[in-house]
Each structure stands twice: as structure tokens, then as C-alpha cells.
Amino acid sequence: MANVLIIGAGGVGQVVAHKCAQVEEVFENITLASRTKSKCDKIAAMLPRKIDTAEVDADNVPELVKLIKKVKPDLIINVALPYQDLHIMDACLETGVHYMDTANYEPPEEAKFEYKWQWAYQEKFEKAGLMALLGSGFDPGVTSVFTAYAKKHHFDRIHTLDILDCNAGDHGLPFATNFNPEINIREITANGRYWENGQWVTTQPMEEKRVFNFPEGIGDKDIYLLYHEELESLTKHFPEIERARFWMTFGDSYLKHLEVLQNVGMTGIEPVEFQGQQIVPIQFLKELLPDPASLGPLTKGKTCIGNIIRGSKDGKEKIYYIYNTCDHQDCYQEVQSQAISYTTGVPAMIGAKMMLEGKWMKPGVWNVEQMDPDPFMDDLNKYGLPWQETWLDKPFQ
Numbered sequence: 001m002a003n004v005l006i007i008g009a010g011g012v013g014q015v016v017a018h019k020c021a022q023v024e025e026v027f028e029n030i031t032l033a034s035r036t037k038s039k040c041d042k043i044a045a046m047l048p049r050k051i052d053t054a055e056v057d058a059d060n061v062p063e064l065v066k067l068i069k070k071v072k073p074d075l076i077i078n079v080a081l082p083y084q085d086l087h088i089m090d091a092c093l094e095t096g097v098h099y100m101d102t103a104n105y106e107p108p109e110e111a112k113f114e115y116k117w118q119w120a121y122q123e124k125f126e127k128a129g130l131m132a133l134l135g136s137g138f139d140p141g142v143t144s145v146f147t148a149y150a151k152k153h154h155f156d157r158i159h160t161l162d163i164l165d166c167n168a169g170d171h172g173l174p175f176a177t178n179f180n181p182e183i184n185i186r187e188i189t190a191n192g193r194y195w196e197n198g199q200w201v202t203t204q205p206m207e208e209k210r211v212f213n214f215p216e217g218i219g220d221k222d223i224y225l226l227y228h229e230e231l232e233s234l235t236k237h238f239p240e241i242e243r244a245r246f247w248m249t250f251g252d253s254y255l256k257h258l259e260v261l262q263n264v265g266m267t268g269i270e271p272v273e274f275q276g277q278q279i280v281p282i283q284f285l286k287e288l289l290p291d292p293a294s295l296g297p298l299t300k301g302k303t304c305i306g307n308i309i310r311g312s313k314d315g316k317e318k319i320y321y322i323y324n325t326c327d328h329q330d331c332y333q334e335v336q337s338q339a340i341s342y343t344t345g346v347p348a349m350i351g352a353k354m355m356l357e358g359k360w361m362k363p364g365v366w367n368v369e370q371m372d373p374d375p376f377m378d379d380l381n382k383y384g385l386p387w388q389e390t391w392l393d394k395p396f397q
């Protein structure tokens with residue numbers, strides 16, 4: 001039985017705290033810490049059993065080390081923002097604690113979506129006998145494990161991979177992002193990029209568009225090519241992949257709002273001086289937009305995230321589609337959060353459980369697709385994210 005420290009009390013932190021609290025046989029003691037302690041206390045009050053809460057600025061390594069020494073966790077689940085990743089990894093090394101997260105480190109001043117900074121910690125974690133598990137959310141996370149599972153059970157060789165992320169939920173508001181607006185907008189306004197024949201191909205934001213008929217009654221949706229961090233790790237760990245792309249659905253109204261915000265400079269990440277103060281436009285915009293956590297009771301409809309994989313087995317070419325659908329209202333009933341936070345928080349709990357049960361325990365820095373997919377896939381079915389698999393007649397073009 002283990003003691004965990006969860007850092008970050010946003011939309012995802014709320015789900016992770018709920019799900020860990022549900023699995024008492026693994027997560028015996030839980031501490032939830034964030035910059036704002038009142039957010040942790042609010043979440044703690046919703047849970048079926050008692051957890052501890054604390055205030056910490058995870059960018060202040062000595063302050064974090066002090067908290068870790070007090071809590072003495074076996075593992076830190078980092079669901080703060082990508083800017084904190086390296087600071088939390090440093091504190092883990094200093095105190096001898098395992099680490100996991102759901103998003104790659106981002107330097108605050110540039111949107112990069114690269115793993116290189118965290119992969120550079122490989123030797124340090126290995127030498128310390130500690131494990132850092134990277135990207136145990138949904139995408140990256142479940143989509144990465146889906147790829148490993150497909151390779152293990154269905155293919156000798158993967159030729160193409162398309163990750164399709166559909167949010168068919170509607171919150172009824174004119175404009176809001178479903179997770180941290182700053183991260184979300186940085187992701188969407190960046191150039192698109194995909195892997196083809198051993199190199200990256202760059203596209204303009206939203207340049208590549210398709211329509212895909214999603215299962216379980218969702219139907220036809222517009223889907224756009226984006227760069228997403230798991231493409232980097234998946235093409236590294238499955239070098240046979242000839243083409244890897246990531247797609248996300250957006251409605252016309254969402255894109256129109258974003259275009260206007262971009263045109264007027266509200267999505268910028270460079271500080272501007274305003275009445276004697278330095279203001280980062282996108283951070284100011286975040287303050288104006290609805291808190292993603294407040295969308296829970298409003299959002300209706302489903303998400304559907306999965307992979308279409310074309311590959312060969314015993315010389316025969318096959319097209320495989322594996323996905324999860326998740327209902328926003330069902331998530332809200334269970335943990336008072338919408339499906340975007342739920343589909344990230346559940347795999348974060350499962351990744352932590354894999355490590356603490358010793359099923360995924362290996363010193364060093366690892367992405368989830370480097371681990372055995374089978375126990376994780378079993379737990380997805382058990383803890384709220386059941387998956388379906390099917391074979392398609394036509395490739396996704």
C-alpha cells in the first residue's frame with residue numbers, strides 16, 4: 001500500500017484525487033497539493049475518504065523538497081502544468097521519490113511540445129534507482145498504450161498511425177476551452193506537423209482537414225491535423241512507422257473565435273507592457289475565459305479518442321481502429337468533472353497504480369508505450385474507460 005503526493009488541483013487533479021481515493025487498496029495515503037490550497041480543500045471535501053492537502057509552489061524546488069520530506073510519498077503524480085515538470089523531477093531526484101506526469105515539459109517562453117528536456121534525465125533517474133513515467137494521460141497516454149497493444153497483439157509491422165481525438169461535447173457557451181486554455185490555445189495555434197518517411201512535414205495551423213464518421217452515434221465531424229507530443233515518442237519507439245499523424249475535431253464557431261483572438265493578438269505568449277505592468281496576452285485571456293472545471297455541469301455529449309493503424313500481420317495488410325468513447329454527463333455524475341479531465345485523470349491514476357504495483361517499475365525515464373500494455377488495458381476497462389476495437393475496410397487517407 002502506498003503513499004502518493006498529487007501536485008495540481010485543476011480539472012485533471014480533481015479526477016486523479018477521486019480515482020485514487022476509489023482505489024484504497026493501492027493508494028492508502030493521498031496528499032493533494034497545489035499553489036492554491038483552497039482548491040485542494042474543495043476537492044478533498046468531495047471525496048469518499050479523508051486525504052491531506054497542502055500548499056506548494058512546485059517551481060520553488062526547496063519549498064517542494066520540504067513538502068516531500070514531510071509527506072514522504074512513494075510517488076509524485078504531477079498534474080500541475082507542463083512548466084513544472086523539470087522542477088518536480090529535480091525535487092524527486094533530491095528526495096528519492098518516483099515521478100509521473102501527463103504532459104511533456106514546456107519552457108514558458110516558447111511552445112515546443114518536445115520530450116528532449118525530460119529524456120535528458122534518463123541517466124540521473126536510472127542511477128538513482130528511480131522511475132519517471134512520462135505522458136500517462138489520454139493523448140499522450142492511452143493512445144500511446146493503444147499503439148503498443150496493437151503492435152503486441154495484432155501486427156508484425158505498423159505502417160501508418162492516425163490518432164483521432166473527437167470531442168463531440170457541447171457546453172452551450174460561446175467560447176471556452178475544455179482544459180487549461182493557455183496550453184490548449186498554444187497547441188492549436190502552433191503549426192501542424194506529422195511524420196512521413198523519416199522526417200517531419202510542417203503544415204499551417206488547421207491546413208489539413210478531413211471528415212470522419214465517429215462511432216456510437218457521434219457521426220460525421222470535421223477533424224484537423226495538429227502536432228501532438230506523442231508523435232515524437234511513438235515514432236522514436238516504433239521506428240518502423242512510415243507516417244504518423246494526429247487529428248482533433250473543432251467546430252466552426254470555436255475556430256472563428258480563435259481566429260479573431262489571434263488576429264487581435266490575444267493568444268500571444270510574449271509579454272506586453274500595459275499601464276506600467278508586463279502582461280502576457282494568453283495568460284490574461286485565460287483569466288477572462290471560463291474555468292474548465294466550471295464546464296462540468298454544462299457539458300453534454302461524448303468524446304471519442306482512438307487510433308487507426310494500418311499494418312501487416314503474416315504478410316497480410318490490415319486496418320485496425322481502437323477507441324474509447326466517454327460521456328461528459330456520466331463523468332460529471334461520478335467525479336463532478338467533464339470527460340476531458342476524466343479521460344486524462346483516469347489513465348494518470350492507472351499509470352501510478354502500474355508503478356506502485358510493480359507492474360511498470362523500472363529505473364529511468366520512460367514513455368508509457370515502452371511498458372507492457374496489457375495490465376494497463378485491463379485497468380482501463382475496470383476503472384471507467386472501456387475500449388472497443390474493430391477492423392476497417394478502407395484506410396484513413
Ligand code: NDP
Binds near residue numbers: 035082180
Ligand atoms: P488546470 O489549469 O485546470 O490546473 C492546473 C493546476 O496546477 C492548478 O491547480 C494550478 O494551480 C496548479 N499549478 C500551476 N502552477 C503550479 C505551481 N507552480 N505549483 C503548484 N501547482 C501549480 O489544468 P488541467 O487540470 O486541465 O491540466 C493539468 C495537466 O494535465 C496539464 O499539464 C495539461 O497539459 C495536462 N493534460 C494532459 C492531457 C493528456 O491527455 N495527456 C489532456 C489534458 C490535460 P492553482 O492551485 O493555483 O490553481
